[in-house]
Amino acid sequence: MNVHVKADAVAERTLAIVAEMKRLEGPLLPILHALQEEFGYVPEAALPLVASELNLSRAEVHGVVTFYHEFRNHPAGRHTLRICRAEACQAMGGRDIAEHACDSLGVDWHETTPDGKVTLEPVYCLGLCSIAPAAQLDGELHGRLDKNTLSEIIREARR
CATH class of the missing domain: 3.40.30.10 (Glutaredoxin)
Structure with a gap:
């Protein structure tokens, strides 16, 4: 698959997940969990989109992803x-x-x-x-x- 198509698919799905959940109180963790469930990990390309949509800095989102050991930044094994x-x-x-x-x-x-x-x-x-x-x-x-x-x-x- 073309890298740009894959990036576009990640962006499209990320924005849809954020739109579904951004009205929750404290939506960041539920959004990150949903992204991991969708992709098997939290794609790096999703972080700036989540930050922008939630009006957070990229550093804040990155900090949450790296703080919790349950979040992965790459696909895991079976x-x-x-x-x-x-x-x-x-x-x-x-x-x-x-x-x-x-x-x-x-x-x-x-x-x-x-x-x-x-x-x-x-x-x-x-x-x-x-x-x-x-x-x-x-x-x-x-x-x-x-x-x-x-x-x-x-x-x-x-x-």
């Missing part, structure tokens, strides 16, 4: 594996779990495996502190992880 990096998980062996995830997938944080199947992301608390270390695969929580259970989760994601 599955998302989040590894908890918070203190309780770190105290219970989370650093080894994280290294095992990176090594097993052959990627670093915020990267996607070459086959497009798994994106690896850090998260700073899944609320499973009592059964740390923890991870989340596509919204499904897993606690009391060790390298073997993490390997099983990764195998599931790679199918």
Whole structure:
């Protein structure tokens, strides 16, 4: 597809989403969520349009997108594996779990495996502190992880 056509499609859909939601109280977060749902990520080209339509600076919109770890600036893999990096998980062996995830997938944080199947992301608390270390695969929580259970989760994601 032509890059200009793609940019035009992003702009057209972005403006439609903003028009639908701009009358909400505090519309920025709902708009960003809708953009991510539409495209699988928040396209960089959408940010100036959102800023202009909401009478915000580009920096304000960019700051919100980069502050919340749920927003992506690039397409993710078919599955998302989040590894908890918070203190309780770190105290219970989370650093080894994280290294095992990176090594097993052959990627670093915020990267996607070459086959497009798994994106690896850090998260700073899944609320499973009592059964740390923890991870989340596509919204499904897993606690009391060790390298073997993490390997099983990764195998599931790679199918």
